[in-house]
Amino acid sequence: MVTTHERETIQRARELYADADRDRLEYWATRARNEVYWQTPFREVLDWSNPPFARWFADGTTNACYNAVDRHVAAGNGDRVALYFEGEPGDTKTVTYAQLQDRVSQTANALEALGVTTGDRVAIYLPMLVEAVVSILACARIGAVHSVVFGGFSADALRSRIDDAQAKVVITADGSYRRGKPNMLKPIVDDALAEPGHSVDHVLVVQRNDENIDWIEGRDKWFHEVVDAQPTAHEVVWVEAEHPLFILYTSGTTGTPKGIMHTTGGYLTQVTATARDTFDLQPETDVFWCTADVGWVTGHSYIVYGPMSNGATQVIYEGTPDTPHRGRWWEIAEKYGVTILYTAPTAIRSAMKWGRDTVDRYDLSSLRLLGSVGEAINPEAWDWYQHVIGNNDGAGTVHDDGTVTPGPRKPDPVPIADTWWQTETGAHILTPLPALSAEDLKPGSAQRAVPGVVVDVVDDNGHTMQDTTQGFLVIREPWPAMARTIWGDDQRFVDTYWSHFDGMYFAGDGARFDEDGDIWLLGRVDDVMNISGHRLSTTEIESALVAHSLVAEAAVVGAQDATTGQAIYAFVILTEDSEGVSQEEAEQTLRDHVGKHIGPIAKPKRILVARDLPKTRSGKIMRRLLKDAAEGQTDADPKALATLADPAVMEEIFAGMRN
Ligand code: ATP
Numbered sequence: 001m002v003t004t005h006e007r008e009t010i011q012r013a014r015e016l017y018a019d020a021d022r023d024r025l026e027y028w029a030t031r032a033r034n035e036v037y038w039q040t041p042f043r044e045v046l047d048w049s050n051p052p053f054a055r056w057f058a059d060g061t062t063n064a065c066y067n068a069v070d071r072h073v074a075a076g077n078g079d080r081v082a083l084y085f086e087g088e089p090g091d092t093k094t095v096t097y098a099q100l101q102d103r104v105s106q107t108a109n110a111l112e113a114l115g116v117t118t119g120d121r122v123a124i125y126l127p128m129l130v131e132a133v134v135s136i137l138a139c140a141r142i143g144a145v146h147s148v149v150f151g152g153f154s155a156d157a158l159r160s161r162i163d164d165a166q167a168k169v170v171i172t173a174d175g176s177y178r179r180g181k182p183n184m185l186k187p188i189v190d191d192a193l194a195e196p197g198h199s200v201d202h203v204l205v206v207q208r209n210d211e212n213i214d215w216i217e218g219r220d221k222w223f224h225e226v227v228d229a230q231p232t233a234h235e236v237v238w239v240e241a242e243h244p245l246f247i248l249y250t251s252g253t254t255g256t257p258k259g260i261m262h263t264t265g266g267y268l269t270q271v272t273a274t275a276r277d278t279f280d281l282q283p284e285t286d287v288f289w290c291t292a293d294v295g296w297v298t299g300h301s302y303i304v305y306g307p308m309s310n311g312a313t314q315v316i317y318e319g320t321p322d323t324p325h326r327g328r329w330w331e332i333a334e335k336y337g338v339t340i341l342y343t344a345p346t347a348i349r350s351a352m353k354w355g356r357d358t359v360d361r362y363d364l365s366s367l368r369l370l371g372s373v374g375e376a377i378n379p380e381a382w383d384w385y386q387h388v389i390g391n392n393d394g395a396g397t398v399h400d401d402g403t404v405t406p407g408p409r410k411p412d413p414v415p416i417a418d419t420w421w422q423t424e425t426g427a428h429i430l431t432p433l434p435a436l437s438a439e440d441l442k443p444g445s446a447q448r449a450v451p452g453v454v455v456d457v458v459d460d461n462g463h464t465m466q467d468t469t470q471g472f473l474v475i476r477e478p479w480p481a482m483a484r485t486i487w488g489d490d491q492r493f494v495d496t497y498w499s500h501f502d503g504m505y506f507a508g509d510g511a512r513f514d515e516d517g518d519i520w521l522l523g524r525v526d527d528v529m530n531i532s533g534h535r536l537s538t539t540e541i542e543s544a545l546v547a548h549s550l551v552a553e554a555a556v557v558g559a560q561d562a563t564t565g566q567a568i569y570a571f572v573i574l575t576e577d578s579e580g581v582s583q584e585e586a587e588q589t590l591r592d593h594v595g596k597h598i599g600p601i602a603k604p605k606r607i608l609v610a611r612d613l614p615k616t617r618s619g620k621i622m623r624r625l626l627k628d629a630a631e632g633q634t635d636a637d638p639k640a641l642a643t644l645a646d647p648a649v650m651e652e653i654f655a656g657m658r659n
């Protein structure tokens, strides 16, 4: 059944595509004028005279904080809730746009009082607190460049990012709550700054968990003390569209992290437009929850800038999904009446592993659209996400033994926007607009480019693929939110992204078209396997494995092999269904299953059952370490281990491979 609202969104999406096809630059100029407030209107749309260094809307001036906060207050929406904060211990805070404007203004004044001016860099090393959002926006407000470093990173990782950006101030917290225990941050900042020779003058410390911390007089200041003392009036600093807004390091899944630099006007245009289009975001009525940490690009673009620039109401949550119980996320979604949920496949696979009872006991009837980001979502996980989470139309019945009979399902399936993009792209690149309506969606495929972005799948010579086999995903034309460079290293920017195919941005991911021309992501090109001359996709074999009831998660790599060139190794986490199944039985069953599903050539040479998979702190599987283990290395490079959420997992896998 198609509702009036759905019909309207379908119509709107068609118009957007048609406008963009007619005149791409005019399309973006119109979006920029409609979605963003400009202090000085731009006349120039795109300057591509010095590729790959793009300049968008360069003669206009604006301010990202003004767009995310002040304009909503000016429009009379100051009482609208901007943020519902939920702390892990259960404490809460509700912040309206008017309150946010005051707090951000005070923080901007405080930063200026500490000597931070336009163009200076500020490192932000905070947990998921309201202050994280406030600090980011306060930097934007004064034209300072923020460099958010994910709160799970080590002192070394933090120090190298501080040095690279030459940050003047670090904003941190004493610590936060994680799995019910204090998780300290300030000591890590102290460690990072222990060796002299750094650029930091001040450390601002948010008081969160009240644990004892060391204090360096003169350098360290309580955030609330310096901010409370400031007036709530602050004049926005208008900046040119190409003024740097932030530096953000990539997650480091494939190599050393790159300090990606984004600028103001084009970035803001595309995150505002895509937040609106991809999620069909209705700021007056929706409650949006993006579960990413602000330390990742998803948090920058789809918590801070995109949704807030639209004036949306959002939920942010400090803690882990399983504290104090495995239903915490669903409890939060029910409590705030979340309508749009945006999360990562790894979270869905964990929820699947924990079982649907943990979801079914809650009422998720408010959900109307789901999003996925970060990795390819296996069709199995996609179906579960839609059916168990999205289509939940009321709490189930909880029985005495703790089991749950599911509640009613929604009459129409809830659409899922599988969004493919990167730190470098700044905003969504591929996603089926929700207007495609649930029936036209393909589980596991991000399908097509957003209006105004020109992508292609090409062969080794940069020619569009003529069949449905694996090629390389590229972006053919500049887009407004594209990275402008790697901070301090223009040459690395050119070499990494622009030197593979003439005039095209190479994303590093493999992809293929299907018969309808929709795009399927197939994993990192570095991970593509070549077995006896056949190119095989890690993503497809992993999805086949996850589709088996024994498997909760899977990672596949190709390792050097004397006879076949490369041999396939699979690492799997088993589900509870696997009780009593031996390693040998599991291996045999799964090899046969892959052989049947994809073909005998795709049968893994070895399948190792593991307790967990090596994941980066952003939740992505780090396949290069698994490849090292499969190729007989006996331990990992410590630098790579340090980027893992749980290094012990990898040590166990190395041990397992030796047996
Ligand atoms: P690094 O570049 O340092 O290795 P990273 O690539 O993991 O780190 P991000 O920019 O956070 O850092 O991630 C972008 C990558 O995530 C994409 O290139 C792609 O491989 C993967 N990805 C993101 N969304 C999707 C999706 N919807 N489907 C498939 N893959 C995705």
Ligand code: MG
Pocket: 250, 254, 422, 508
């Ligand atoms: Mg990358």
